[in-house]
Amino acid sequence: MTGRRSFFVLSAMVFGFAFLYLPILSMIVYSFNASRLVTVWDSAHSPTLAWYVELFHNDQVLDAARLSFRIAAVNATGAVILGTLAAFALERYTRFRGRTLFGLLTTAPMVLPEVITGLSLLLLFVALDQAVGWPSGRDATTITIAHMTFSLAYVVVVVQSRLATVDRSLEEAAMDLGARPWKVFFVITLPLIAPAIASGWVLAFILSWDDIVITSFVSGPGSTTLPQLVFSKVRLGVSPDINALATILVLIVSVGVAILGVYMMRRDRRRARDAQAAFAVIP
Amino acid sequence: MNSVAGTGLARAVGRLRGSGRSAIGRWFVIAVPYFWLALFFLVPFLIVLKIAFSNIQLSMPPVEPIVTWAGDKVFQLRLHFSNFTFVFGDDLYRAAFLNSLQVAGISTLFALLIGYPMAYGIARAPGTWRNILFLLVVLPFFTSFLLRVYAWMGLLGRNGPINGVLLKLGIVAEPLQLLQTDFAVYLGMVYSYLPFMVLPLYTAIEKLDLTLLEAAADLGCRPTKAFFKITLPLTKEGVFAGCLLVFIPAVGEYVIPALLGGPDTLMIGRVVWDEFFGNRDWPVASALAIVLLVILAGFVLLLQKVQAREKEAA
Missing domain, CATH: 1.20.5 (Single alpha-helices involved in coiled-coils or other helix-helix interfaces)
Structure with missing residues (x-):
């Protein structure tokens, strides 16, 4: 009986992971295809690195990638600062006026359809432009503001859950010893929640780097991000240099995740060893 | 002193x-x-x-102000409900809303059917494997959403590998039209949102107390029955969370229907986009956004109520 069940679970997993990974693998394989008709394999001239070479000579792609990187990095930094403040406010100050609204405002951007967020932010920028003359037109600044607004919500979730596990008595001890609240935060709390802040930063960076819908609403003619460039290209159909671009991006992320995986496994193994050592002492 | x-x-x-x-x-x-x-x-x-609540006009921005100065210390507030009556009266918009809910609902169901056994398998896998499999679910989440949808354009195309295999096996005589169909939209939705379903399910299943299942087996309960009587009810929170995480963004999805759907694939996210960028009708786009928001908020509240009632009953 259990044999039959585990066979079912196993085949479901094989199917599920194949479903998740075959499209990505096919994209990688076709990025080495010489034929301009992406999905027709040209066995005479393949595999080739031609599309990679073309990619690195395409100024449009490189400019867009640079812009996206800059926006994503500024966004992640800003979102981490605002998000940590918001997480601190929600976790430590259980009572203040408008706390319910504040809680709603920090979670709503995560569930809201991007079309609505993008539309509303654009309408705000237009209204502000008319009322106070800022921001005049839409560019990297408006994109960054829009990205910060929705990615800070994710930072709040990550940092707040970590803050909830921090031992308050450490902070209280520091306070009793005469440390000022700011010093307590920077010397005690910040190092304890640093891993959450780091993952919040990475998450915010990726959300911004990948965003297409909100960006399309709030960007101007002079500011085309990488996803926008990719989107305008693939709307016309598949193209081989996009496959090459996708392969590079997948590779970067895979290396990052692999490093994380090795770290997680080492930590688990060390824990298991420590536990064993602890039990070995007991006769 | x-x-x-x-x-x-x-x-x-x-x-x-x-x-x-x-x-x-x-x-x-x-x-x-x-x-x-x-x-x-x-x-x-x-x-x-x-x-x-305002009217369209030919200027920048292309909307009439709703509050105007009528002179003699009088402000005029003019609210136009015409956008809402237009949105509710038009068959196209109603069809777009219904179709979005249907696509999102069916995609959520399929994501659950594929995601639950996956999450179960990962949660029950031995230590090292569990970490690796978990990361394999997280990895697509970190790779570009746009590029993952794009990958299906290559796979489903007329000359793509799927049609190639079907032709070679003699299952079809000529390439199938797979791209730009509703089928492709469903496929793209399930594919893109599957990790959102698996992650909360995994957390819920991992927390499950295994001794309960052993007790059930000792008392002669068959595994299938034990699953429906014990495992599923105890992981309900994960099911709710996963379905919400897939359903809500799927309703307003724009990229997937734009890239994989045909010209007649009506989804509300796409309609809002077209009204805004194509027709430059900001008031109607805004009215559609408001209606969409009310529908989604309704769903979230309903689900919260169901959950609260369950908790009370427990």
Whole structure:
């Protein structure tokens, strides 16, 4: 009986992971295809690195990638600062006026359809432009503001859950010893929640780097991000240099995740060893 | 005596100053993110609401102001409900809303059917494997959403590998039209949102107390029955969370129907986009956004109510 069940679970997993990974693998394989008709394999001239070479000579792609990187990095930094403040406010100050609204405002951007967020932010920028003359037109600044607004919500979730596990008595001890609240935060709390802040930063960076819908609403003619460039290209159909671009991006992320995986496994193994050592002492 | 009172006073002043400073700190910690979210999240909604009640006009911005100066200390507030009556009266919009809900609902169901056994398998896998499999679910989440949808364009195309295999096996005589169909949209939805389903399910299943299942087996309960009587009810929270995480963004999805769907694939996210960018009808786009928001908020509230009732019953 259990044999039959585990066979079912196993085949479901094989199917599920194949479903998740075959499209990505096919994209990688076709990025080495010489034929301009992406999905027709040209066995005479393949595999080739031609599309990679073309990619690195395409100024449009490189400019867009640079812009996206800059926006994503500024966004992640800003979102981490605002998000940590918001997480601190929600976790430590259980009572203040408008706390319910504040809680709603920090979670709503995560569930809201991007079309609505993008539309509303654009309408705000237009209204502000008319009322106070800022921001005049839409560019990297408006994109960054829009990205910060929705990615800070994710930072709040990550940092707040970590803050909830921090031992308050450490902070209280520091306070009793005469440390000022700011010093307590920077010397005690910040190092304890640093891993959450780091993952919040990475998450915010990726959300911004990948965003297409909100960006399309709030960007101007002079500011085309990488996803926008990719989107305008693939709307016309598949193209081989996009496959090459996708392969590079997948590779970067895979290396990052692999490093994380090795770290997680080492930590688990060390824990298991420590536990064993602890039990070995007991006769 | 005097010196004691002096130190007491100094301490009190010091404490006051300290608390004053921490009050300022507290104010700062709350006010900065609050101000940001109010300005860039709350106010924009009020503007959307305002524009939904105004009329289109040929200028920049292409909307009439709803509050006008009528002279003689009188402001005129003109609310046009015409956008809403237009949105509700038009068959196209109604079809778009219904179709979005249907696509999102069916995609959520399929994601659950594929995701649950996956999450179950990962949660029950031995230590090292569990970490690796978990990361394999997270990895697509970190790779570009746009590029993962794009990958299906290559796979489903007329000359793509799927049609190639079907032709070679002699299952079809000529290539199937797979791209730009509703089928492709469903496929793209399930594919893109599957990790959102697996992650909360995995957390719920991992927490499950295995001794309950052993007890059921000892008492002669068959595994299938034990699954429906024990495992599924105890992981219901994960099912709710996963379905919500897939359903809500799927309803308003724009990229997937735009890339994989045909010209007649009606989804509300796409309609809002086209009204805004194509027709430049900001009031109607705003009214559609408001209606979509109300529908989604309704779903979230309904689900919360169901969950609260379940908790009460338990």
